[in-house]
Amino acid sequence: MTRPSTRAKKEGLGKNLQTVIAIEELCWGDTGLLLSWPGQGLGNAAIDAVATEEQLERFGDKWAAMAITEPEAGSDTASITTTAELDGEEWVLNGEKIFVTAAERSEAVVVWATIDKEAGRGGIKSFVVEKGSPGFKLDHLEKKLGIRASDTGTFVLNNCRIPKDNILGSSEVKKSKTTAGFKGVMKTFDNTRPHVAAQGLGIARAALEFTKEKLEEVGAEFDYRKSPNNIKSREKDYYLMEANLEAARLLTWRAAWMADNGKRNSMEASMAKAKAGRAGTLLTQKCCDLLGPVGFSCRDLAEKWMRDAKIIDIFEGTGQIQHLIVARQFLGLSSKELK
């Protein structure tokens, strides 16, 4: 249900839309859990998207995490310094990867590394590194603000050796600055940004439903007829949150629907992620505020949703990066014109 790319091919259109709806439901439960779901995640999405038949055979059923970020390369994915060098029949990888989701539970990790630093983006490739590969070590797991059910870790690659065939896509280095190869890897994100947005919808809806229930217990009334200025403050806050959630949901559905219908959706995917990330963050903060003591205590889940929701504004491209993507595409600007 949550791994659309391979199955969608078989079952026809509409899978992206089905996926974002399913993800909202699952994250209404727990986002950390969803992220700890075998095979759910960027690693498998990348494999599904670009693996050869032979690679699909070898890795298709493995739970694969994705390792991009480095201590000095966050939003700036093009500046990664982990290297891969071909040595006979093996690639030798060296570097450090942080913020890897499902670092501990996964069976393999798709590691981004450069095979030619001079080539910039053109030299960046992704490699499937299976757990147990020599020189591949999970250094530590992070303690986080939220999504604590999910394990996030740091890997160190110290002369890590993997088979030559573990490279995803071609090993050819394109010398131009923005190559098809790098763009191909980045494209994975166009598909997954609506998924991340949907995670935000699930968290926000859970918080909102709980808040509504609790407010009704103490006399709040929700009547979609009355002028919003004559009602109680907490009631109007609720309506505004509901409207924002609905707006984020429709933007998310649209982006997924476009993917299902073969339309380029890079801008719309970023719109969804930008809106859902921000709306979810503000909405869960407000829910805690309206709930007062119930929103600050860990006895109920409102505080957890506030902690969880914040990640949607951050991972797989911060809100600022999403705005950059939207603005560049909407205005037709290059990354040099709008930095």
Place this chain on the structure above:
Amino acid sequence: MTRPSTRAKKEGLGKNLQTVIAIEELCWGDTGLLLSWPGQGLGNAAIDAVATEEQLERFGDKWAAMAITEPEAGSDTASITTTAELDGEEWVLNGEKIFVTAAERSEAVVVWATIDKEAGRGGIKSFVVEKGSPGFKLDHLEKKLGIRASDTGTFVLNNCRIPKDNILGSSEVKKSKTTAGFKGVMKTFDNTRPHVAAQGLGIARAALEFTKEKLEEVGAEFDYRKSPNNIKSREKDYYLMEANLEAARLLTWRAAWMADNGKRNSMEASMAKAKAGRAGTLLTQKCCDLLGPVGFSCRDLAEKWMRDAKIIDIFEGTGQIQHLIVARQFLGLSSKELK
């Protein structure tokens, strides 16, 4: 009362603070009117700040407007193209100046022009051009969103000739990129930004008081004791507006107080302007919303305050420019590092 710089010198400290308080009161009345007050405005502030004794004698009692902006030079004041060339005992000015406040009513205009385009900022000087000077023509007056009692106009300078002594400050061209001369002129704004912020306070307070009165007439109760989440939406909105207005006021007072106490306040002046401009804009919009039909009709003044308030977010440096100034100073960045 509203022209502090010359008088403050005689009467001692506290004049900036007195001025911002007085401006708030006057703009509680009407900002357009304040801007049409003889001698109130940037032109006189510039003359007061840098004029020689002889010039003070000649222009001190003249109502002087300020002409900086050009069709292609708005926030980017350094790029002005109006030229001044010395021809014997006269300066000859050529160019077009827009958005000149009190264009029609003033008796003289302080015009910014470059005497050496190659020198960049170093070549920019200001000149007192009296009404009636040959080649100096008020082209037209603007129709505006708000502050309609104030006249805003466009001047065309076509071989406009003025006496050699009408230049304010030295005619020496400093070749460095950010010269003391240009900075001196820009410094005028450090002093006036809190004044502009205070205009915003006056408009916002008028709107807020009117709104409170009207809301009370239909049963709203304001009791500074009760938890803000249990009250009516319009009551909480009111409190939030009041708090934002108070925050903007205190930032404004602080900036003025610093000037009175000989402290460099460029950053704090921009903080006040940024906050007051934004808070006033949002607050007057919200007042109209809360007032419903009364906020949309011209029978009452709420709609006028909404139109007037918007100028505070724009003139004498937009909100974006103010954020730039604050950020550069707070972070210690040059204008090259943070564009």
Place this chain on the structure above:
Amino acid sequence: MIDFAMSKEQQMVRNEVAKLVKGVVVDTAHDMDEERHIPPAAIQKAWELGFSISMIPESYGGFGLKDSPVETALILEELACGDMAFALAVMLPSLFIHPIAEMGTEDQKEKYLPLYCGETYKPCTLAIQEPHVGSDPVDLETTAERQGKAYVLNGKKCFVPGAAKAGHMLVAAALDGENNLFIVSGDVPGMTVGAKEKNLGLYALDTFEVSFKDCAIPMENRLGGEDGCAYDQLIQKSRVAMAAIGTGVSRASLEFVKDYAKQRVQFGEPIVHRQSVAFMLAEMAYEVDAMRLMTWKAASRLEAGKDAARESYLAKLYTGEMAMKVTDYGVQVMGGHGYIRDYPVERYYRNGRGISILEGIATL
């Protein structure tokens, strides 16, 4: 079935309106605003496209097409993207025609629809909003009281578009605590139409305060007869219509400043090269899309014959908030130029405030 694509027919309708707007609105909107007047010829041209009467049965003078709230939402966005006052003026007769067609008795339809479904635009209108602070279209202060064979109306309405020239208007009033609509002839005694209102926005649109003092109207003029009408449904349609208009006004501001900001050079580069400007435009872009999607969702429910209380409420609430934000950003991006009435963003800003405030001034 979730679908975000317009049908061919919907695209056609939208293109037709876009053509009209380009032809008779875009270049004249500024002058209409300045002169506080819309040329009747322009309105007549729009009338001839027949949107207001397409759903009216042919026997009453209409085209007998299926009523489509989604299509009407598309039309309203497009018209309002040209000019909000023009959009409201053009669609004005719908305020009277549509409720009669949907909720009127046979007699009422026969009597009133042919009057207004002809080839010439004839103003007829709807009076819902009341002029006091805190007024609420579902909590009316205007009352109707049964006296013998008449209903007697008392109360005050405001922002009634076209009231001065309207042959008839529907008036919302509470009868025994229930909201009802009454068909009122333009010359009925006890009704006073005030002078043209001056408002923050919509300078070009004629709106009026209308007062009723012991204004007696015949019993048969209660919309829907003795059963009354589905008043809440009218409110839902009115909310979605305003949401569509809010989307249009906001889009107009976005489109204008998008081009402006790409061309305006400051500090040696187009101002869109600055994140503060570019991010405002990005936010405007996705909020306009979100407004449209909210509108479409509510309109789709109405089109499917479902209750849209929630969706119409959220659509109006959201577009009301966002139209203000987007039109504010529009002015802000342009700086000083945004404050000058030579540029349309000034008008959008004033009109944008109307989306949340105005009630019952448009319908689907």
Place this chain on the structure above:
Amino acid sequence: MIDFAMSKEQQMVRNEVAKLVKGVVVDTAHDMDEERHIPPAAIQKAWELGFSISMIPESYGGFGLKDSPVETALILEELACGDMAFALAVMLPSLFIHPIAEMGTEDQKEKYLPLYCGETYKPCTLAIQEPHVGSDPVDLETTAERQGKAYVLNGKKCFVPGAAKAGHMLVAAALDGENNLFIVSGDVPGMTVGAKEKNLGLYALDTFEVSFKDCAIPMENRLGGEDGCAYDQLIQKSRVAMAAIGTGVSRASLEFVKDYAKQRVQFGEPIVHRQSVAFMLAEMAYEVDAMRLMTWKAASRLEAGKDAARESYLAKLYTGEMAMKVTDYGVQVMGGHGYIRDYPVERYYRNGRGISILEGIATL
């Protein structure tokens, strides 16, 4: 007379606290949070600076200095800039000592102040907030009823700091509809202190739910005796104290990310070179200043002996909103690193939410 300068004395006090924070808080705040525990030695060190008892007359064990709400606000901001949980723990006894000193009868002062104004930090506390949604410190559900020579308390409190170890606490309850405070001994029958609460923030601070079931306390334990106390004044002081703490937490986030953002290089430049980041920092900077000025204004009114109902309300409302916004920006500026507990902004974000929610957990 409007004045924004700190007096020499105020500067001295602030510097002293800043030194303490640098010495015993900054490096340990993260571990205190992780271990959900504050080392008693650190608290004792702060206690020895004597802030909590400086205004208590020497005859009761204090220093007999003039009470200064402004000075206390400075202290609270500084402590909370180090760590909010630490600030609340250190100032905990004030919650009991100050109301007794200000509003207690002579007997109450004599009996209780010397117990807690010694050289050693001894916990005593205040129970105001109630655990239900919509709870309001001025609209209490906990009741006190007069029965013979006793007051009988019934109700539930939450977020009571230090309740488990407190020798005494003040409990807020409504007596005949009027809010009152009652002095309750830690071992009184009918009072139950629950397990340590787990909360969104303040992991290191011990807070508890406290229940009262027919809990009888002696008549003389009503604060202020038969006249009761100026309860609203306590609420005012409590609001301003929280505003000062909110300023401190926000400043901590601002200071941390200011340095981080100047050093963090992405896309070849420090991230502060981007307007989106720089403008967030600019907004954080002026909002922290605004929060502080709002706090100072309210504290000044209290210091002058004036009613500060309006100013204290606005200060808490504003700092509650802005502490959330500023600490959110703090996390956002740092991106993924902001989400990791190795950096303090994660803690500030959780604590920041407490400013608007928590009531009566601090006082001046």
